[in-house]
Amino acid sequence: MRSTLFSRRAALVLSFSVLATGLTACGDDDPVAPPALTITETAAGSAQLSTLVSALTAAGLTQTLNGTGPFTVFAPVNSAFSALPADVVQRLLETGNRSILTKVLTFHVVPGRITASQLQNGQTLTTVEGTTLPVTVANGVVTVGGARVTTPDISASNGVVHLIDGVLLGSMDIVDNAIVRGFSSLVSAVTTAGLGTALRGGNLTVFAPTNAAFAAIPGGAPTTAAALTPVLQLHVVGTRALSSQLTNGQILNTLLTGSNLTVGLTSGVRVTGPKNFATVTAANIVAKNGVIHVIDTVLLP
Template sequence: MNRLSLVAALLSAAALTASAQSSIVETAKQAGSFSTLLTAVEKAGLAETLMGDGPFTVFAPTDEAFAALPEGTLESLLTPEGLPKLKLILTHHVLSGAADSSAAKRADSVTPLSGQPLPLEFADGMLSVAGANVVKADIVCTNGVIHVIDSVMLPNLDDVVETASKVGAFKTLLAAAKAAGLVDALKAEGPITVFAPTDEAFAKLPEGTVASLLKPENKDQLVKILTAHVVQGRVGSAAAIKGGKAPTLQGTTWTITSDEGAVLVGNAQVVKADVYTSNGVIHVIDTVLIPAK
C-alpha cells in the first residue's frame, strides 16, 4: 500500500468520525454484543484510554468470539495475576489512528499497540485480520473506528526468555544469560530486540570458549558479549534492513546488510527473523557476535 493511499484512507476515516455521536466504548455498549470485551477493557484499565481523543481503530471480538476461547481462559485472564496478559491481548486489537476497511484491504499487515504485527488478507470479498474474519466494518465513532471480528486474536504471550526456552534451540544462550545475571532484564517489559545465536552457533566457537565464559570470574566478558546481541526497542527485520545499523546495549553497532535474500548482522546470518514476543522480537542468527575488545 502506498503512502498516499494510506493518508487518503486515514483522512477519509477522520472525516467520518467528525459526524459520529459516540466514543468507541459508548458505541460498543450501545451495540449490546460486546459485554465481555467491555468487561475486559474495564479490568485492564483501558476504558478511559478508549474513551479519550484517540483516534483508534479497534478490532472488536463479539461475545461469541470470547466464548469460543478454551474453557477457563477468560476467567484466568480476568484475575489480578492474568491482567498483564489480558492487557497485551486487548492492545493486540487496537491500532493508533482511525483506519477504515478500504485502507486495510490494500495493506499486507498492520501493527497494533501490542507491537506484534497482524497479517491482513482480503479474499472472496472477506477481510481477515490474523485469521479473524471482519464480520462488520467501519462502525464510525467520535474517536475512531470499530471493525467487528469473529474470533479473539492472541499475540505471543511469552517473553523473550520463555519463547527461547520453548523453541529448544537456545540452551546455551539461556545458560549464558543465567550465568551473566541477565535473565530478569530479558524478561522485563522492554521492548527489546535480541539477535539470538543458536546452540549450533555457540558450538562453532573455539573449543573451551563457552565453558570458560560461563565461569564466575569471566562474568564481565560474558555480559559484554550477550549485551552485544540486544538492541533497545522492538525492531522488525524490514525496519532493521532499511536502517542498516543495529546499535546494541553493549555499545557496538553492527552493520546490517541484505544480499540475494540473505540478511547479515555483522558476520552472522539471520536464519529466522521476526519471532515476536510479549516484550520484543527475536531474530535467530547462526554465529555468535563478538564485540571488539
C-alpha cells in the first residue's frame, strides 16, 4: 500500500512538473501584448498630433495626461492648428501665456472615459477647465464645440482620444482673446485702467481698436487710468451682440454712463460715438463671456 501511495505521489509531482514546463514554454514562445499607451504616449506616437504634443509640453500637461485618469480627450489634429492665424498659435505657446494655453487645452479634456457611442445629440460635457462643451450628432457626424470628430475611439490605458478638425477656443474670455490676437495696446490700456476683471466677466460686446488705431489717436493715447477708463467703457456694451443681431440705426448702451453708440449698416458696419465713428474690420470673435468686433478707430467720449 505504501508503495502504491508513493507511486501516485510521484505521478502527481511529475504531472505538475510537466504542466509547469509546458506553461513556461508557452510563455517563451508566445509574445505578450505590451501594456496600452497613455494618452500622452498615444499622442506622441501620432504624426497628426505633433502640434498638440508641443502645446501640452509648453503647458506642462504631459504628466497630467500620463496620470491615472480616466480622461476623454478631443484632440485637434495638426491641420486644425494650422487653420488658426499663425501669430495666435505662436502667442499661445509663449511662456507668458501659459495660463491661457492651459485653459485652452483643458477645455479639450473631459473627466471619464466616453466613447463615441456614448455621445448624444444635445448633450453637454463638463470639461476639466470647467466650461461645458455642446455635442451635436446628425447624420452620423459628431461635433463637439463646433469641431467635427474625424477619428473616434483611440483607446489609451488611461482613457480615450477622439481626433477633431478644429481647435476649441471657447474657454478664452475677452481679455484672453485680446492677448493672443495681438491687441497689445488695448490690453495695456485695460491693465492701466484696472478693467481686466470687468472684461473677464459678464456677457459683453467689445469694439476692440487695433494697435494702429491707438497709435493714431490725435495727441497720443491717454496714459492714466482716469483718462483711459471712460474711453474704454465707451467701447463696451453690456450685452452680447453678434454682427447678425445689429440693425441699422440701432442704439447700443455702453458701460460709459450717458454715452451710447449708434450702428450704421449702409456702408459696411459702422459704430458712431459722441465725437467720432469707427468701421468694423473683423466681426464675431466669440469669447467665453461675449464677442469682440475689431474696429479701425478709437472712439472718443
